[in-house]
Amino acid sequence: MNKTYVHGYDDRENRRLCDQASTLAELLHSDTSYPAGSRVLEAGCGVGAQTVTLAANSPDALFTCVDISEASIFQAGRAVESAGLTNVRFEQADIFNLPFAPDAFDHIFVCFVLEHLPRPVEALNALKNLLKKGGTITVIEGDHGSAYFYPDSEAARRAIQCLVELQRRAGGNAMIGRQLYPLLQQAGFESVRVSPRMVYVDAGKPELVEGFTKKTFTAMTEGIRESAILAGIIEPDAFERGIRDLYRTTEADGVFCYTFFKGVGVK
Numbered sequence: 001m002n003k004t005y006v007h008g009y010d011d012r013e014n015r016r017l018c019d020q021a022s023t024l025a026e027l028l029h030s031d032t033s034y035p036a037g038s039r040v041l042e043a044g045c046g047v048g049a050q051t052v053t054l055a056a057n058s059p060d061a062l063f064t065c066v067d068i069s070e071a072s073i074f075q076a077g078r079a080v081e082s083a084g085l086t087n088v089r090f091e092q093a094d095i096f097n098l099p100f101a102p103d104a105f106d107h108i109f110v111c112f113v114l115e116h117l118p119r120p121v122e123a124l125n126a127l128k129n130l131l132k133k134g135g136t137i138t139v140i141e142g143d144h145g146s147a148y149f150y151p152d153s154e155a156a157r158r159a160i161q162c163l164v165e166l167q168r169r170a171g172g173n174a175m176i177g178r179q180l181y182p183l184l185q186q187a188g189f190e191s192v193r194v195s196p197r198m199v200y201v202d203a204g205k206p207e208l209v210e211g212f213t214k215k216t217f218t219a220m221t222e223g224i225r226e227s228a229i230l231a232g233i234i235e236p237d238a239f240e241r242g243i244r245d246l247y248r249t250t251e252a253d254g255v256f257c258y259t260f261f262k263g264v265g266v267k
Helices: 013-029 051-057 071-080 122-126 154-169 178-184 208-220 227-228 236-248
Strands: 039-045 062-065 089-093 105-111 131-141 148-150 190-202 254-265
Touching: 013 051, 013 190, 013 208, 013 254, 039 071, 039 122, 051 071, 051 089, 062 071, 071 089, 122 131, 122 178, 131 178, 154 178, 154 208, 154 227, 154 236, 178 190, 178 254, 208 236, 208 254, 227 236
Parallel strands: 039 062, 039 105, 062 089, 105 131
Antiparallel strands: 131 254, 148 254, 190 254
């Protein structure tokens, strides 16, 4: 099991990942599609939350999806089967030691993976070795430092900072989204372009209030309550105030903003 994944592998986290994927599918994936016959590697597929959208958007491409967690691979297989998709195969493997030949893939897709790795450039280099010349890599990451909201709350910001600190202690970086351009450049990719994908939520967007602010971001923050308190990062009462204030942003006058970053590079 990947001990650097601070959110855990329980059913609640699986539901959160699926809620996140369905809520953000248009924002993150509408401009990602692959030609017929393309061999695409999804590195770090998790429970298949992004896989279903990717494979459905490119039904004639062939997807190989890998993850280090055997349990996640099992869940991903079930998700793909339930969606009736037949263009996906799964394999359990470590991103730093993938069992594929050089130049094996036309395209590579990586989503919410680099944030958990202590050596993101090394991971990108390992992936580039598997990519054909002229092939593309697409990387999507969040950035917890991009969260802002109304009413503003120091308590809510402290609760979010617990996520950042736990991920730092695990060797990752919860604010890696802002670094995608230099990371892809350092790994030697060409024609790198990065676009911000902001999620803006107010009461006029009830589907985002429910799907993103509540079920994605606040659920993610709530999920590290025990770890943050046990690590001595925050006191229980302070954490609870932060969570209450995050839910406060979902009321009629509340606003919540968060930015994802999507980077594309060419080998």
